[in-house]
Amino acid sequence: MISNRVPARSSRTHFPGARTAISEARLPDRIRLLLVDDQILSRGLLRNGLERERDLEIVAELNRTDDVVAAAKRHRANVALLDTAGPGHDSLTVTTELRTSMPECRVVMLTTYGRPMHLRRGLNAGAKGFALKGSPAPQLADAVRRVHLGLRVVDANLAAETLGYSETPLNEDETDTLRAARAGGSVTLMARKLDVSERVVRTRLWSAIGKTGARTRSDAIQIAEQNGWLLD
Numbered sequence: 001m002i003s004n005r006v007p008a009r010s011s012r013t014h015f016p017g018a019r020t021a022i023s024e025a026r027l028p029d030r031i032r033l034l035l036v037d038d039q040i041l042s043r044g045l046l047r048n049g050l051e052r053e054r055d056l057e058i059v060a061e062l063n064r065t066d067d068v069v070a071a072a073k074r075h076r077a078n079v080a081l082l083d084t085a086g087p088g089h090d091s092l093t094v095t096t097e098l099r100t101s102m103p104e105c106r107v108v109m110l111t112t113y114g115r116p117m118h119l120r121r122g123l124n125a126g127a128k129g130f131a132l133k134g135s136p137a138p139q140l141a142d143a144v145r146r147v148h149l150g151l152r153v154v155d156a157n158l159a160a161e162t163l164g165y166s167e168t169p170l171n172e173d174e175t176d177t178l179r180a181a182r183a184g185g186s187v188t189l190m191a192r193k194l195d196v197s198e199r200v201v202r203t204r205l206w207s208a209i210g211k212t213g214a215r216t217r218s219d220a221i222q223i224a225e226q227n228g229w230l231l232d
Contacts, residue, residue, distance in 0.1 A: 131143050
């Protein structure tokens with residue numbers, strides 16, 4: 001016997017070009033993010049923006065860099081967004097430790113400035129990306145995706161800003177001496193801090209003043225700071 005029943009039609013209407021909703025269960029694994037920023041406001045803005053991306057998941061937030069490696073392992077993070085100026089361990093040291101102990105977790109450094117030495121040191125330490133703090137969330141999300149794929153990403157504005165700075169003319173000893181001078185104090189105190197003689201400190205200072213084209217110690221410090229030559 002042949003049935004005369006007409007198959008029931010779906011009540012859902014499909015329009016040409018319309019995107020079909022995909023259930024969460026069918027979505028690919030999301031990229032697991034670790035946020036590290038000591039500023040509550042900027043971290044909140046970052047979180048709110050990235051949480052709108054369906055393929056990203058924020059698994060942990062830290063306000064210091066001390067526990068980055070342990071947190072990344074504990075939460076199985078894929079990408080760590082790391083504020084370069086936050087309190088705790090030096091961001092370069094943390095990046096190196098993370099690359100060594102958990103290479104599957106890539107690092108994107110968040111910074112407010114671009115300096116050739118800073119970028120080079122960060123990349124040498126193992127960072128896969130550099131982005132400006134305050135970048136639009138979609139732009140930062142795209143950087144996260146690219147880094148997760150193993151690509152290296154440097155924000156275009158950051159790269160352009162970096163071109164405005166030259167390589168340092170200072171050697172390592174002169175750089176360390178200007179850093180010590182930046183903290184203030186007498187030549188005697190600087191000599192004790194650097195574990196050298198006062199004569200050596202004076203010689204290094206005069207050399208740094210000459211190489212920077214400055215007239216005084218203060219001018220040399222200011223010029224070196226502006227050019228990013230004293231970044232730790």
